[in-house]
Amino acid sequence: MNNFILEKIIDKKLHVNKFKDNVPNGLQIEGDSKVKKIITGVTACQNLLEKALSHNANTVMVHHGYFWKNESKYIHNMQRNRLKTILSNNINLYSWHLPLDIHPKLGxxxxxxxxxxxxxxxxxxxxxxxxxxxxxxxxxxxxxxxxxxxxxxxxxxxxxxxxxxxxxxxxxxxxxxxxxxxxxxxxxxxxxxxxxxxxxxxxxxxxxxxxxxxxxxxEKDGIKSLGNWLFKKYNLDVNFIDIYNPA
Incomplete structure (x- = not known):
């Protein structure tokens, strides 16, 4: 499936246009135009990105993505490494925050x-x-x-x-x-x-x-339920990876 078409499908499902969020929702970073294999997780941390690469996935879908309203605009250190991994491997990064908290069925x-x-x-x-x-x-x-x-x-x-x-x-x-x-x-x-x-x-x-x-x-089950919906509705290859976090 085309990456921008997938964004439109999920935006519509999650009623994204109804929300004023403090982070961009949808396709945050454009990668390969054809979505082949999706890894879902709670947060787009470096560990999840590395897991996606090890699974030969070209798409990562999370609840906590990047570019938060009060986040530093400087691309240094940790953020540089994350973006380098995404861009150098042509990965699509999708994120839905409030829409995925509030959705009456998937949220x-x-x-x-x-x-x-x-x-x-x-x-x-x-x-x-x-x-x-x-x-x-x-x-x-x-x-x-x-x-x-x-x-x-x-x-x-x-x-x-x-x-x-x-x-x-x-x-x-x-x-x-x-x-x-x-x-x-x-x-x-x-x-x-x-x-x-x-x-x-x-x-x-x-x-x-x-x-x-x-x-x-x-906040694990919202992104998992979104992935399950994409698999059942569109037969997309989706796998959830739980990166341990006790907090």
């Missing part, structure tokens, strides 16, 4: 709900859905459920929280800043990827359960 937040059997009821903010757990559950039971599904036990805070969780809000990645909005909405628990120093005090004083699973862990 990271939708995949969290699917994995943890949360019924989505609505949205506190476009990127902060809320829902209910079918049978109310204790915080420790929910933490063990997260561990079973993600093979990783979350950071769990529960000081002054209710005994059971029924109503929960979540946001993949760096979502800890939305905990107050979620609390005002009346949730019992909040789940996200990252945790900040002040998060303990906020969750304790507001009296809600808080779960932090890791930025990487909460």
């Amino acid at each position: 990271n937040n939708a995949q969290i709900a699917k994995k943890l059997n949360i019924s989505i009821k609505g949205y506190i903010l476009p990127h902060v859905p809320w829902g209910v757990i079918q049978n109310s559950i204790t915080g420790y039971e929910f933490a063990r459920k997260i561990e079973k599904k993600y093979k990783k036990y979350p950071i769990y805070l529960n000081d002054n929280a209710p005994s059971l969780i029924n109503k929960i809000a979540w946001c993949s990645g760096k979502g800890q800043g939305f905990i107050k909005e979620a609390y005002r909405f009346g949730i019992d628990a909040f789940l996200t990827g990252e945790i900040s120093e002040e998060t303990l005090h906020i969750s304790r004083e507001l009296g809600i359960h808080f779960f932090a699973l890791g930025h990487h862990a909460t």
